[in-house]
Amino acid sequence: MKKLRIGIIDIVSRGPTRALYARVMNPNLASIMPQAIAVWCRAEGHDVTFVCYTGFEDLLKELPAEADLVFIGGFTEAAHTAYALSNLFRSRGAITAMGGPHARCYPDDALRYFDYVLGFTDRETLRDVLRDCSRHRPVGMHMAAGQQPKTLPGVRERWPFIEPTLRKAPFLKIVPMLGSLGCPYTCSFCIDAVVPYQPVDGDGIQEDLRFLLTKFRRPMVAWHDPNFGVRFNDSMDTIERAVPAGRIDFLAESSLSLLSEPHLQRLKRNGFQALLPGIESWFDLGNKSKTGALQGMDKVRQVAEHVNLILRHIPYVQANFVLGLDTDEGAEPFELTKRFLDLAPGAFPGYSLLTAFGRAAALNLDYQRAHRVLPFPFHFLNNNQAMNVRPRNYSWRGFYDHVIDLTGYSFSSKAVFRRFRATRGLTSRGMNLVRAVSTEGFGRLAYYRDVRRRLDNDRQFAPYFEQETTELPQFYRDLVRKDLGPLWEWLPEGALEHDPNAYARAERSGQALGVLR
Numbered sequence: 001m002k003k004l005r006i007g008i009i010d011i012v013s014r015g016p017t018r019a020l021y022a023r024v025m026n027p028n029l030a031s032i033m034p035q036a037i038a039v040w041c042r043a044e045g046h047d048v049t050f051v052c053y054t055g056f057e058d059l060l061k062e063l064p065a066e067a068d069l070v071f072i073g074g075f076t077e078a079a080h081t082a083y084a085l086s087n088l089f090r091s092r093g094a095i096t097a098m099g100g101p102h103a104r105c106y107p108d109d110a111l112r113y114f115d116y117v118l119g120f121t122d123r124e125t126l127r128d129v130l131r132d133c134s135r136h137r138p139v140g141m142h143m144a145a146g147q148q149p150k151t152l153p154g155v156r157e158r159w160p161f162i163e164p165t166l167r168k169a170p171f172l173k174i175v176p177m178l179g180s181l182g183c184p185y186t187c188s189f190c191i192d193a194v195v196p197y198q199p200v201d202g203d204g205i206q207e208d209l210r211f212l213l214t215k216f217r218r219p220m221v222a223w224h225d226p227n228f229g230v231r232f233n234d235s236m237d238t239i240e241r242a243v244p245a246g247r248i249d250f251l252a253e254s255s256l257s258l259l260s261e262p263h264l265q266r267l268k269r270n271g272f273q274a275l276l277p278g279i280e281s282w283f284d285l286g287n288k289s290k291t292g293a294l295q296g297m298d299k300v301r302q303v304a305e306h307v308n309l310i311l312r313h314i315p316y317v318q319a320n321f322v323l324g325l326d327t328d329e330g331a332e333p334f335e336l337t338k339r340f341l342d343l344a345p346g347a348f349p350g351y352s353l354l355t356a357f358g359r360a361a362a363l364n365l366d367y368q369r370a371h372r373v374l375p376f377p378f379h380f381l382n383n384n385q386a387m388n389v390r391p392r393n394y395s396w397r398g399f400y401d402h403v404i405d406l407t408g409y410s411f412s413s414k415a416v417f418r419r420f421r422a423t424r425g426l427t428s429r430g431m432n433l434v435r436a437v438s439t440e441g442f443g444r445l446a447y448y449r450d451v452r453r454r455l456d457n458d459r460q461f462a463p464y465f466e467q468e469t470t471e472l473p474q475f476y477r478d479l480v481r482k483d484l485g486p487l488w489e490w491l492p493e494g495a496l497e498h499d500p501n502a503y504a505r506a507e508r509s510g511q512a513l514g515v516l517r
């Protein structure tokens, strides 16, 4: 096979930025899969240039001008950045391929802009792309393995791509690792609910942890597992066999049901510094939070007690909620979240507006069939800048009033102060403060207020939200242009629009994607 010049771009930022928070955190948000692709491409004998795009790089300078093949990975909010980059590299003669969550959620759309769109990608799928490496236009070729790869390159193998990325991080340097893929729970809105749970080989994890001890005085590892600790004892045994207690700091997303007090004690002993449990709703998903049939205020009390217990062992807790679920109605869900904040003031609240990401979950078919999905450009599908599902039990104005009220309450000076007092440690306190005064707290509040004002005053807003027209309000168009910076010029014609019902349409017509393997 001809030796290829391959560029690999992991998009963390949607465009150029100078924000302090982005400078500190973006290099720590790199994904594992683009690094794995880079390892495999090199192992196949090709020249690889890897860039994690954090918003501070000049991609045109960093990537080879004459790349034969460019892989781009990213979440849906980065889709337009990815489409613009693909267009740019194609204009220079490169073949382009897209992978990652957007490629899995919206393959039909991505096929319009890439030669290859990749679903689950294992080494064999990659080999097929490398062997074929040819133009597929105007519609690309969809390729996918039947399931997640059985094995992925570990930290030692990925180090040539991890190290330059972390060099961009001024303070915290967080290494991404995986202890498992998929999840045994079945939360109807989650992309991982349909991926069978599969633990990663423990020996490899141990080797990686020991390797990191040779690279940092005190390494910090973020477990990218959708739900860390499903096989809790196995995970802890693996860590304990590899490193002396507390020598590595760990962060993980884990469901409350896994966080009993004995488990928390063990997590603490092993250096866990931050946990991100998903609470999601006061009226649904009780199996996830170990609250069973409990609902409403009873669930609030139990969950708050549980979160306070976690905070006695672990310095940083982010509690995640989804706003606008179909089970929610009236002011009560929002008021209950406020009571939760009163009862567990140390938890940082992470709010997501209900979003249907294309093919991510079967539930999205219901939303699409009910014509409840709005065609908001991908750029805004980051769980907060737009909610693309029309709420079942709220008017848009009423919904945003509640969201503004809750966000204002969560980031009021009183709440920020109580959070500060209820949290231990400089890093946790500092992190909560920065998040409150930056885009997540104050920034989001200002944005929601702007959207709410425009629902009254901007003539383009209400008809778009009410699905009376698909004409995108100028406000959103301007925002994409501003965020993409120079890449806006490369955004292909029509790329701001997509078919919000593509999944349901494909299911109806029985039309399969062009899967090669």
Ligand code: SF4
Binding pocket: 183, 184, 185, 186, 187, 190, 191, 192, 193, 226, 227, 255, 278, 288
């Ligand atoms: S527990 Fe978390 S990772 Fe698992 S299906 Fe539910 S939301 Fe997804």
